[in-house]
Amino acid sequence: MKLAVPKEIWPGEKRVAVTPDTVKKLIGLGFDVAIEAGAGTDAAIPDDRFADAGATIAKTMKTTVKDADVILKVRPPVVDGKTDELAAYKKGAAVIALLDPYDRKDLIEKMAAAGVSSFAMELMPRISRAQSMDVLSSQSNLAGYRAVLDAAHEFGRIYPMMMTAAGTLPPARIVVVGAGVAGLQAIATAKRLGAVVSAFDVRPAVKEQVQSLGGTFIEVEDDAADGETAGGYAKEMSDEYKAKQAAKLKEVLAKTDIVITTALIPGRPAPEIVTADMVAGMKPGSVIIDLAAERGGNVAGAKLGETVVTANGVKIIGPENITSSVATDATAMYAKNLLNFITLSVDKEKGALAFNAEDQIIAETMLTRDGKVVHPKFGGEEVANG
Numbered sequence: 001m002k003l004a005v006p007k008e009i010w011p012g013e014k015r016v017a018v019t020p021d022t023v024k025k026l027i028g029l030g031f032d033v034a035i036e037a038g039a040g041t042d043a044a045i046p047d048d049r050f051a052d053a054g055a056t057i058a059k060t061m062k063t064t065v066k067d068a069d070v071i072l073k074v075r076p077p078v079v080d081g082k083t084d085e086l087a088a089y090k091k092g093a094a095v096i097a098l099l100d101p102y103d104r105k106d107l108i109e110k111m112a113a114a115g116v117s118s119f120a121m122e123l124m125p126r127i128s129r130a131q132s133m134d135v136l137s138s139q140s141n142l143a144g145y146r147a148v149l150d151a152a153h154e155f156g157r158i159y160p161m162m163m164t165a166a167g168t169l170p171p172a173r174i175v176v177v178g179a180g181v182a183g184l185q186a187i188a189t190a191k192r193l194g195a196v197v198s199a200f201d202v203r204p205a206v207k208e209q210v211q212s213l214g215g216t217f218i219e220v221e222d223d224a225a226d227g228e229t230a231g232g233y234a235k236e237m238s239d240e241y242k243a244k245q246a247a248k249l250k251e252v253l254a255k256t257d258i259v260i261t262t263a264l265i266p267g268r269p270a271p272e273i274v275t276a277d278m279v280a281g282m283k284p285g286s287v288i289i290d291l292a293a294e295r296g297g298n299v300a301g302a303k304l305g306e307t308v309v310t311a312n313g314v315k316i317i318g319p320e321n322i323t324s325s326v327a328t329d330a331t332a333m334y335a336k337n338l339l340n341f342i343t344l345s346v347d348k349e350k351g352a353l354a355f356n357a358e359d360q361i362i363a364e365t366m367l368t369r370d371g372k373v374v375h376p377k378f379g380g381e382e383v384a385n386g
Helices: 020-028 047-052 061-065 105-114 128-133 135-154 181-192 204-212 239-253 276-280 322-343 360-365
Strands: 002-005 032-036 056-058 070-072 094-097 117-120 162-164 167-169 173-177 196-200 216-218 258-261 287-290 307-309 315-317 366-369
Touching: 002 061, 020 032, 020 047, 020 322, 032 061, 047 056, 070 322, 094 322, 105 366, 117 360, 128 322, 128 360, 135 181, 135 258, 135 287, 135 315, 135 322, 173 181, 173 239, 181 196, 181 204, 181 258, 196 239, 204 216, 216 239, 239 276, 360 366
Parallel strands: 002 032, 002 070, 032 056, 070 094, 094 117, 173 196, 173 258, 196 216, 258 287, 287 315
Antiparallel strands: 117 366, 162 167, 307 315
């Protein structure tokens, strides 16, 4: 069995899909591993470390993926007017990556036409057996951490209270909107750095988690509020709830120095939570980091990849691929997620690879197979019946 890891050509992507440690384990599963030269350079992993782990270093993408049974990537295959990575993959190959299926439905059709089996790691079900494969959690954790540091860099003051002979400096006040994995890590990081931290989320169940990290939970009084889906994600709320939420947040943000927003709803544009009116009421020098900018943003006026300074002196930052800014650790976590996923489908005794379509993990991540789109959310039939 051949497993290939091409170099990422997505703009700004520094991560790679394997580490020397996971290469050794993949070889132990029976794979011959080929890695494109320079694939790990931006993640501080030179080619010789992969070679020492047992991988073959290939000069080009085409030679790397030639005859590969499995192709591991971070970002989706690039298919545009100049580049067609899919054309280099053999029919029947399994492509495992973050495939951005909700926004890249055209790519799903192209992968089906190319005859590859594709698996979108962001569709991993939230079940206990899949926790070690949950790339959204592993990468969001780092995003939340990095957002707090980026905000500190942009902020004109320090985070902790400091008592000096020249006087006392008050602590920074930080509000985190969305207490999922990224939000909780942002709370923990900001608290460790000495800030006073509060958090808002539509899911009342996360209140104890916020408090356990030393944060204050911002509550919106609404007896009917239950903003959690069966899978543990946030869901769209009623207009009445949104009105109460807006009033509460406007009051809180007027006293806030830094806001970090992380709220996402799977398959839908990010909800706008911080309105232009709220931003206008914030203090000059305040900083907002919108981690949902890649899905449209939680903050009015946020622009992906840009820093916008409002008329009242508030910085709104829409980071693009923030996890890639900590590429070495992000790679280590992502590569382990992929290793755990592929291990599920390897028969070590037979030295064969077989994806069990009746396994919930496989069924919910598989997009295409045998020339067809098979995922029901994207126009296919149930995988088990395909």
